Amino acid sequence: MTHGPRTLLINPTITSRRSARFPLSLLHLSAALERTGSSQIVDGNVDRNFIDDSLRAMEATPFDAVGISVMGGPQLAPAIAVSTAIRQRFxxxxxxxxxxxxxxxxxxALGAPYVDYVVRGQGEESLPELIAAIGRKDDAKLATIGGLSWKHDGAIVHNPNRRFTLGDTELVLPYHKLGDPRRYLARTYLGRRTVAHQAATGCRFRCTFCGVAAMFGGTTVLPAAERLERDLSYLKHELGADSVQYFDNNFFDREKDMVPLLEVMARFELPWWCFARSDALLNLSEHAWKLVRKSRLRMAYIGAESPNGQMLKEIRKGTRPDQTMEVVELCRRHGVIPELSFMVAPPENTEEETEHTFEFIRTLKRINPQSEVVIYIYTPLPEISRHEQDRAKRPGKPLFDLNGEPVVFPTTPEEWAQPRWVNYTCHADAPWLDDKLRQRIQDFVTVLRCRYPTVQDLRSPSWAKRGLSAMAGWRYRYGRYNRPWELELANRLVRLRTPQVEGL
Ligand code: B12
Ligand code: SF4
Structure with missing residues (x-):
């Protein structure tokens, strides 16, 4: 029998059941909570009735608190719905x-009547401390919990940030809390039973547009090789995983720290995917590349962002356009597919920068036709979202909409859940984008993805992909992207996959 506080942890629906991967945030929190109490997980990605099921769980067992994991964008509306339902009933x-x-x-978030506490950053230490303090009704203790924001006498209090750690190193995550964890293994381009895993946490860079920089403020923590070995051993031998998608924010860190991890991975030989930077890959030694090949890296998602070196400087990306060109060639030589993401339609020189990016993508495709391309609209973070140190050092430029009015960001979860702000969060639309350019981007993306269907698409038959590619050939060759109605029609039948929405 378990003593101590009980916590219900909820992951509101964000994706289809097919695309559901381990809710790693809740697994990490659950592992931490088990030390002093107990927890139950409801995952809205597999449990489509997760609101009713959360209420039922609370009826069956009294919980001391509910923890809800919320990513901006499409997860917000279900997060509001479940929080409101719980507030009403309990x-x-x-x-x-x-x-x-x-x-x-x-x-x-804290302004909403259904949110009592916010844990900023990592929750492994703050959440158990918070739940213990709530149980004891200990306001003095609340004031000492790092990373906590809370309400006190009608005002919002932000406690100082907490340092990042990798938490307990003794145990594998409590996957059994998800029912049968094997149902989270999926057929992907990497293998028949791909598993999601996070080895390191954070990122040492501070790109101004990035939510990861806003969360971690340039900090990263790598796991010990033994820990990775233990985790991979469990995933491969106990769960039967045959490939891994690493969710690490930025996989390749300093080479000397990476080599012991790559050595472990080279022993497991599980094909893998990760987020990486062009400079890190270009700087790897021949020895490291040997390990990368042996460990079977299949695809690296690289934030190329822009062909404009000046813009890359302004957003503090720290990489250059020539490095993007070099890395697609390097990847080709090593049998790794580069998946390049770009941010088009920036708030300044919107059209020009977009066309320039299209041309750059064509050049990259010539160097390495296997390169995959993901196109986002550049939607800078609201100033208030950026990490406090970066806000102070480098204030962002003001943003204006099409009418020249300043862009005013939402101040409530409900507003953030409106379609136009969900699109903003998903980098799918921006207030400075006019209909003509929006259409132009959409047309380019349609022609490009038909001309070069992604290898991540296992759903569409290869004859259909070949047919689409042939149909799109002349448009791509002559740059005639406008109104590709025939491709849209054909695509509606084939339904090519969109990894940027669904994940691998
Ligand atoms: C997996 C994932 C997804 C999956 C969802 C999971 C699934 N398939 O089941 C999918 C593919 C659906 C997805 C979608 C999106 N995602 Co996403 N996603 C991720 C990813 C790669 C991993 C998340 C993860 O598991 N992390 C590991 C866990 C351990 O860390 P964590 O989630 O941060 O949790 C810790 C803390 O945040 C905190 N915490 C989290 N929840 C809670 C709850 C409580 C109560 C407490 C106390 C603490 C706490 O404690 C946890 C443990 O330390 C992250 C990048 C990353 N590496 O984190 C991006 C990321 C979170 N996604 C992001 C975004 C923006 C999106 C989108 C909304 C937009 C987009 N275009 O990418 C889309 C929506 C697409 C659409 N149109 O529908 C951004 C968020 C940044 C931001 N600006 O807000 C990230 C950081 C990617 C990035 N580099 O920009 N995503
Ligand atoms: S864009 Fe990539 S490198 Fe830059 S801060 Fe975000 S995760 Fe790190």
Missing amino acids: PAVPIVWGGYFPTLNTDA
Whole structure:
């Protein structure tokens, strides 16, 4: 029998059941909570009735608190819905929000009547401390919990940030809390049973546009090789995983620290995917590349962002366009597919920069036709979301909409959940984008993805992909992207996959 506080942890629906991967945030929190109490997980990605099921779980067992993981964008509306339902039925149970949305929009989240506490950044230490303090009704203790934002006498209080750690190194995550963890293994381009895993946490860079920089403020913590070995051993031998998608924010860190990890991975030989930077890959030694090949890296998602060196400097990306060109060639030589992401339609020189990016993508495709391309609209973070140190050092430029009016960001979760702000968060639309350019971008993307269907698409038959590619050939060759109605029609039948929405 378990003693101590009980916490219900909820992952509101964000993706289809097919695309559901381990809710790693909740698994990490659950592992931490088990030390002093117990927890139950409801995952809205596999449990489509997660609101009713959360209420039922609370009826069956009294919980001391509910923790909800919230990413901005499409997860927000279900997060609001489940929080409201819980507040109505169980008004006395405290509700804690954590994850990227409340970390980046703390005041908006805490202003909602159904959010009592926000944990900013990592939750492994703050959440158990918070739940213990709530149980003892200990306000003095609340004031000492790092990373906590809370309400005191009607005002919002932000405690100082907490340092990042990798938490307990003794145990594998409590995957059994998800029912049968094997149902989270999926057929992907990497293998028949791909598993999601996070080895290191954070990122040492501070790109101004990035939610990861806003969360971690340039900090990263790598795991010990033994820990990675233990985790991979469990995933491969106990769960039967045959490939791994690493969710690490930025996989390749300093080579000397990476080599012991790559050595472990080279022993497991599980094909893998990760987020990486062009400079890190270009700087790897021949020895490291040997390990990378042996460990079977299949695809690296690289933030190329822009062909404009000046813009890359301004956003503090720290990489250059020539490095993007070099890395696609390097990847080709090593049998790794580069998946390049770009941010088009920036707030300044919107059209020109977009066309320039299209041309750059064509050049990269010539160097390495296997390069995959993901196109986002550049939607800078609201100033208030950026990490406090970066805000002070480098204030962002003001943003204006099409009418020249300043862009005013939402101040409540409900506003952030409106379609136009969901699109903003998903980098799918921006207030300075006119209909003509929006259409132009959409047309380019249609022609490009038909001309070069992604290898990540296992759903569409290869004859259909070949057919689409042939149909799109002349448009791509002559740059005639406008109104590709025939491709849209054909694509509606084939339904090519969109990894930027669904994940691998
Ligand atoms: C997996 C993932 C997804 C999956 C969702 C999971 C699934 N398939 O089941 C999918 C693919 C659906 C997805 C979608 C999106 N994602 Co996403 N996603 C991720 C990813 C790669 C991993 C998340 C993860 O598991 N991390 C590991 C865990 C351990 O860390 P964590 O989630 O941060 O949790 C810790 C803390 O945040 C905190 N915490 C979290 N929840 C809670 C709850 C409580 C109560 C507490 C106390 C603490 C707490 O404690 C946890 C443990 O330390 C991250 C990048 C990353 N590496 O984190 C991006 C990331 C979170 N996604 C992001 C975004 C923006 C999106 C989108 C909304 C937009 C987009 N275009 O990418 C889309 C929506 C797409 C659409 N149109 O529908 C951004 C968020 C940044 C921001 N600006 O807000 C990230 C950081 C990617 C990036 N580099 O920009 N995503
Ligand atoms: S864009 Fe990539 S490198 Fe830059 S801060 Fe974000 S995760 Fe790190």
